[in-house]
Amino acid sequence: MYLFATIAILIAMCCAVARAVVGPNIFDRMLAANTIGSLAVLLLVCFGFLMGRPEWLDIALTYGLLNTAATLTVLKYYRHGDLSVDADHEKGADDAG
Amino acid sequence: MLVDLISGLFIGAGGLFVLIGALGIIRLPDVFSRMQSVSLIETVGAGLLCMGFIVKVGFSLVGLKLILLLTIIFFLGPVVTHAVAQAALAAGVKPLLVHDRRSAATKADAQPVSASVDKIKTPNVKASVKKALPKSGSKKADI
Amino acid sequence: MEILVDAVLLTLLVVITLAILFQRNLFAVVLLAGAYSFLMASIMLVLDAVDVAMTEAAVGAGISTALFLATLYLTHGKEYLQPNFKFQSILVVVLAGGMLIWGMWDMPEFGVMQAPLHENTAPGYLDASKNHLMPPNVVTAVLADYRSFDTLGETTVIFTAGIGVLLILRGRKKPKKSKNKAENSHET
Secondary structure (H helix, E strand, C coil), X not given: CHHHHHHHHHHHHHHHHHHHHHCCCHHHHHHHHHHHHHHHHHHXXXXXXXXXXXXXXXXXXXXXXXXXXXXXXXXHHHHHCCCCCCHHHHHHHHHHC | CXXXXXXXXXXXXXXXXXXXXXXXXXXXXXXXXXXXXXXXXXHHHHHHHHHHHHHHHCCCHHHHHHHHHHHHHHXXXXXXXXXXXXXXXXXXXXXXXXXXXXXXXXXXXXXXXXXXXXXXXCCCCCCCHHHHHXXXXXXXXXX | CHHHHHHHHHHHXXXXXXXXXXXXXXXXXXXXXXXXXXXXXXXXXXXXXXXHHHHXXXXXXXXXXXXXXXXXXXXXXXXXXXXXXXXXXXXXXXXXXXXHHHHHCCCCCCCCCCCHHHHHHHHHHHHHHHHCCCCCCHHHXXXXXXXXXXXXXXXXXXXXXXXXXXXXXXXXXXXXXXXXXXXXXXXX
16 A cells, blocks of 8 residues: 555656646646655655654654745746745735725 | 555545546636636545555554644645636636626625725736736736 | 656656746746645655755655745846857856766666675674664664764754744743734724
């Protein structure tokens, strides 16, 4: 079963990479990059259990957090055009409208 | 034995859902529908996989780490997909719809829906989506 | 099994690298580079180099994404085509790559026990680290004790990072005023 899960994750990774390469607009790529990160986390877990090395979970945890942080950084930049923008102000203005 | 069976079932189902999500990433037509299959991988697929491993290892440090990992993926994955959807709408990507049910919504749903429609229209990107995307980003960056 | 995972991941790596080469939109390049470093980190982990994998993920996907974006803030989001094709640079790249491949022929085969490294250097450290009252892990002993002056910089960096973490954790209590202000502005 571990083997099946690992191969399924690898196939999913191939699909995500294909989408990241051909994806017509930037959000497709963003979504695909995030998916690749999540799949890398799952691959670590599955492959760790397959090889009998569950210690790799620590690294999987780090990957999960980094993946989210990286994607949100890119999204924030794309939304505001700047990394040092104060999101609370803009959000308040948006919600009022 | 039973534990192996249950965890094997969970892991197999998780792998199956990951495969279905991968199919969706390739086959679905636009960003907003692809988001659903990505969410499928990140919630159901990851959830079932982690559940299977948790059943396998039982209560231990590894199980605790798996629960933490499951929490992270399960809650932060949809946050990221939602942020992508919001950014795409703000940049003017139109969802692919047969007919736009948002404008013809019932009264009960009308309030939040109309607000979201207004939000979409504000960037007023008239050109084709592909052309407009880098432009709007670089315009902001230039200021 | 390891071979299969390695092969798939390396193929995907090649695909992403080619995509980065032919991509003109720099946002897309940043995203693809993030995906690249996640794949690379997975490969490092499969090859059992856990510390390198951690570094690759933290540096490649974490900090360099932010740095690239900070650079894109100053430049345009689109790459212009090179007006003319430089023959000399291609020549230099091909020459350097050829020399690297030529030098690779002299290396011992991957993972062979008869390599000079495993016959001469490693046994000495394995024996000595037991007697010298070093840390029980041989890798840690080599890094932190035998090469302590080499790793002095690294140790300083780690201590600095620890101080930074302590400051962040401590500083949360003090500036309550500014936090309240932000909340108020959010409510209005």
